[in-house]
Amino acid sequence: xxxxxxxxxxxxxxxxxxxxxxxxxxxxxxxxxxxxxxxxxxxxxxxxxxxxxxxxxxxxxxxxxxxxxxxxxxxxxxxxxxxxxxxxxxxxxxxxxxxxxxxxxxxxxxxxxxxxxxxxxxxxxxxxxxxxxxxxxxxxxxxxxxxxxxxxxxxxxxxxxxxxxxxxxxxxxxxxxxxxxxxxxxxxxxxxxxxxxxxxxxxxxxxxxxxxxxxxxxxxxxxxxxxxxxxxxxxxxxxxxxxxxxxxxxxxxxxxxxxxxxxxxxxxxxxxxxxxxxxxxxxxxxxxxxxxxxxxxxxxxxxxxxxxxxxxxxxxxxxxxxxxxxxxxxxxxxxxxxxxxxxxxxxxxxxxxxxxxxxxxxxxxxxxxxxxxxxxxxxxxxxxxxxxxxxxxxxxxxxxxxxxxxxxxxxxxxxxxxxxxxxxxxxxxxxxxxxxxxxxxxxxxxxxxxxxxxxxxxxxxxxxxxxxxxxxxxxxxx
RNA sequence: UCCUGCUUAGCUCAGUUGGUUAGAGCAUCUGACUGUUAAUCAGAGGGUCUCUGGUUCAAGUCCAGAAGCAGGAGCCA
Numbered sequence: 109x110x111x112x113x114x115x116x117x118x119x120x121x122x123x124x125x126x127x128x129x130x131x132x133x134x135x136x137x138x139x140x141x142x143x144x145x146x147x148x149x150x151x152x153x154x155x156x157x158x159x160x161x162x163x164x165x166x167x168x169x170x171x172x173x174x175x176x177x178x179x180x181x182x183x184x185x186x187x188x189x190x191x192x193x194x195x196x197x198x199x200x201x202x203x204x205x206x207x208x209x210x211x212x213x214x215x216x217x218x219x220x221x222x223x224x225x226x227x228x229x230x231x232x233x234x235x236x237x238x239x240x241x242x243x244x245x246x247x248x249x250x251x252x253x254x255x256x257x258x259x260x261x262x263x264x265x266x267x268x269x270x271x272x273x274x275x276x277x278x279x280x281x282x283x284x285x286x287x288x289x290x291x292x293x294x295x296x297x298x299x300x301x302x303x304x305x306x307x308x309x310x311x312x313x314x315x316x317x318x319x320x321x322x323x324x325x326x327x328x329x330x331x332x333x334x335x336x337x338x339x340x341x342x343x344x345x346x347x348x349x350x351x352x353x354x355x356x357x358x359x360x361x362x363x364x365x366x367x368x369x370x371x372x373x374x375x376x377x378x379x380x381x382x383x384x385x386x387x388x389x390x391x392x393x394x395x396x397x398x399x400x401x402x403x404x405x406x407x408x409x410x411x412x413x414x415x416x417x418x419x420x421x422x423x424x425x426x427x428x429x430x431x432x433x434x435x436x437x438x439x440x441x442x443x444x445x446x447x448x449x450x451x452x453x454x455x456x457x458x459x460x461x462x463x464x465x466x467x468x469x470x471x472x473x474x475x476x477x478x479x480x481x482x483x484x485x486x487x488x489x490x491x492x493x494x495x496x497x498x499x500x501x502x503x504x505x506x507x508x509x510x511x512x513x514x515x516x517x518x519x520x521x522x523x524x525x526x527x528x529x530x531x532x533x534x535x536x537x538x539x540x541x542x543x544x545x546x547x548x549x550x551x552x553x554x555x556x557x558x559x560x561x562x563x564x565x566x567x568x569x570x571x572x573x574x575x576x577x578x579x580x581x582x583x584x585x586x
Numbered sequence: 587u588c589c590u591g592c593u594u595a596g597c598u599c600a601g602u603u604g605g606u607u608a609g610a611g612c613a614u615c616u617g618a619c620u621g622u623u624a625a626u627c628a629g630a631g632g633g634u635c636u637c638u639g640g641u642u643c644a645a646g647u648c649c650a651g652a653a654g655c656a657g658g659a660g661c662c663a
Contacts, residue, residue, distance in 0.1 A: 139622045160620080173613095190623050214597065214613045216624065221655065222597070276662070313663090338661055339587055351663060447659085459659075512663065557663030570656095582654080 112178070116149035124185050124193060130154055131178045131203070133232060136215040137171045143197075145177065148231075151238050151389050155186060155194040167200055173215055174206030174232070220573055227577060228586050235393060238386035239574055242379050243562045247331075249378035250352055250558075253371050254329045259354065262321040262328040264314030269306055277337040278309035279347075310335035314353050315553060316487075316540050319516065322355035322551055323543045329354040331558075339581050343570040344508065346559060348579035355553035361489075361498045361515040364552035365425060365475050368502055368511050371556065372473075373419050379565050380415055387412060387565075394567040407467075407506070411567035414505070423473040423502065429453065431476055434469060435461055456483045459508055466503045474503045486526045488514040489550075500554070507564050513554020520544040 113128040132147030132154075140160045144153035156179050160168060171177070180199040186192060212226050213233065223230040230236045251261065267281050283303045284290065290298040299307040314330040321328040334351040354367060379387065391411040398406045409417060426434075435441055435450040435457075448458045457476075466474050478496040481488070488497035502511035517523040523544055527534050534541065562574040572578040577586050 136624080138625055139620055141620065142622050142625090144623080155623080157621080186621095188621055188623070209596085209614055212596070216597075216612060218597065224655090334663080336662075340661060341587085342659085342661090343657085345662070349663070507663095509663065555663060560663060 114149040115145065115147045115152065115154045118154060118183055118193060118195075119150060119152050119191075124183055126183055127180065127198075128183050128195065129178065129180045130156070130195065132176070134171060134173055134175045134177060134206070136173060140168060143171060143177070143179070145179065146232075146237070148237060151234050151241075151385055152191075155188070155191050156181065156197050157194055158197050158200065163200065167202065170202045170205055171200070172206050172208040172211070174208075174211040174213060175202060176204035176206075177201065178203055220570065224572060224578075231576070234389060236573075238383070238389050239562070239566050239568060240576065241386050242383045242390070242566050243574060245379050245382045246375050246562055246565060247558070249375040250329075250331055250371070252378070253374045254327075254354065257327065259327040259329050260321070260325045262314075262318060262325070262330055264311070264317040264321075264330045264332065264353075266311055266333065267304075267308050268311045269304065269308050276312050277339075278312055279335050279337045281308045281310060312336055313351070313555065315355065315555065316537075318353050318355040318553060319540070319551065320543060322357045322553070323547070323549070326357045327354070328356075341581060343572075344560065344563070346571055346575060346578055346580055349571075349575065350558035352556040352558060353553060355551065357549055357551045359515070359552040360550055361477060361500060361552060364513055364515060364554060365423075365477075365500055368500075368513065368554050368556070369423050369475070372502070372510070372561070375561060376415050376565055377419050380412075380419070387415070390566050390568075397569075414567075415565065418473060421472050423475050424470045425475045425477065427478040428457075428476055428480065428496065429478065431457070431461075431465060431474075435464065438464065438469070440464055440468070454480050454482065462503045462508050463505075466505050471505075473505070476501050476503065481526075484514070486530045486532055487516050487523070489517045490522055490526070498552075504560075504564050507560050510560045510564065511554050511556050513552065515550065515552040518544060518548045518550050520548065 111129065112131045115130060115132060118128060118130070130145060130147065132145040135144040135146050135153050137143050141158055143156040143158060145156050146153045158168070158171075178201040179195060179197050181195040181197040183193055184196055186194040188194070213229055218233070220235075223233060223236070231240060254261070281303075282299075284297065284299075284301065290301045292298045299305070302308070311334060313334060314332065318328055318330050330351070330353045332350065333348055335348055336345075337347065338345070340347075352371075354371075356363065356367065359367070394411045407414075432450060432453055435446075440446060441450050446458075446460055446464075448460070450461065462474075465476075466472070477498070477500045478491060479499040479501075480495060481490060481497045484497050484499045488499050490497055498515035500511075500513050501509050504510045517526065520541065523541070524534060527537070559571050559574050562568075563571055566574060568574050572580060
């Protein structure tokens with residue numbers, strides 16, 4: 109059996125007039141003669157021309173949408189318009205039939221909602237092929253960025269016992285009998301008899317463990333699955349998603365912002381250079397989708413423009429307090445166009461406020477810092493003003509919060525006070541507090557939601573379409 | 587979880603004030619054509635109108651409940 113050549117290699121090469129073997133799936137079969145074959149290496153199909161007059165009719169009938177084929181033939185310059193090269197097929201082997209009457213993917217446009225119902229087959233569409241190739245580039249870029257800077261990739265646990273972070277509802281992990289679990293005298297479930305001898309959950313964040321690593325290895329990052337049992341039904345939330353969490357000893361909030369901004373720019377840059385074809389396709393897809401909308405709702409920049417704009421411009425950095433002033437003085441607020449009007453300092457910003465800052469006021473990514481301590485987590489470093497903490501959120505157009513991070517509170521006494529105030533059990537967190545007892549030092553880190561990055565770079569509208577098998581309330585099929 | 591809207595053929599949708607046999611385009615199948623690019627032309631098949639209950643002589647159409655989907659909000663990454 110001759111070795112197969114990938115379609116991406118054939119199309120991008122300047123070579124012609126040579127024999128090749130290609131294997132892939134039929135996208136369309138036109139005119140009993142032209143097979144558009146795709147093997148996933150690129151969004152482009154290879155046009156394979158069959159000599160239908162000298163081919164067994166039974167074989168021709170089996171060339172249907174979705175069928176897997178192995179084709180041998182000569183690669184020649186195409187006679188038709190629309191492609192540079194094509195294959196003059198000499199041998200057809202049907203590897204796998206696809207019953208055209210039952211195959212759900214048709215050679216036509218499908219709605220994303222319909223494709224979500226057949227997520228096991230949607231990889232075979234142009235859109236999902238492109239999205240998943242871009243996703244792959246971004247995942248690799250994450251590692252590249254940190255590895256180049258000498259970070260250690262740290263594997264933090266998926267199953268955790270700590271439930272003190274307040275990062276959200278957790279999925280419990282248990283092997284106890286669901287009908288008749290062992291009970292304590294007060295009627296509560298006795299987790300001492302469970303697998304781990306205590307109550308355990310799926311992780312909601314690897315941050316606390318990453319901090320432990322950073323306090324010895326200096327620079328670490330995690331990149332793994334994260335779980336939230338929140339009943340969130342939005343285009344930006346998943347119950348299972350991938351998160352990147354770097355943690356760096358001796359970094360302050362400014363270093364932290366530089367690290368995050370650099371990471372985002374590097375990843376986008378990598379996608380632009382490695383997935384030019386896919387992004388061109390997604391750019392087109394988004395443009396067509398935007399055209400369906402009323403003019404007022406269309407975004408000013410196309411996908412590629414938006415990505416380039418992000419790479420080329422510095423993100424705007426300002427404090428929460430400055431942001432509140434801008435919002436309070438905005439015409440939008442004065443004309444009462446916000447659903448939640450900005451009246452004073454201290455409240456959390458709503459999505460509409462974040463969107464206003466990013467999409468209307470600055471028109472570029474924004475990093476907000478120094479939030480009121482009452483609306484942020486216990487581990488964030490307290491500022492001298494007694495009101496704010498060294499937090500940072502990076503806001504992206506169309507996505508909202510893509511990164512959330514902070515400089516951590518390294519002073520034991522202040523950290524303990526904050527934990528007391530927020531009713532976080534210090535005893536259970538002795539291991540975390542030990543880092544502050546023995547050789548504590550300033551350090552900072554952040555969490556980047558991987559799917560939100562993919563969402564932004566691909567221009568897709570729903571986070572359920574940028575992860576192969578989305579997990580969300582009422583849905584864990586496939 | 588809350589608010590709003592939607593659910594009719596494989597897909598995308600139309601369906602009038604409740605009234606005969608529920609339509610179109612695409613897809614599929616059959617035939618024709620054969621350098622096509624969402625091929626074209628002719629013909630055919632294809633429906634538990636999301637589900638449950640109710641109102642009515644009569645319900646795709648009206649009412650109630652449930653489920654799913656979409657958009658927005660909250661939670662956040």
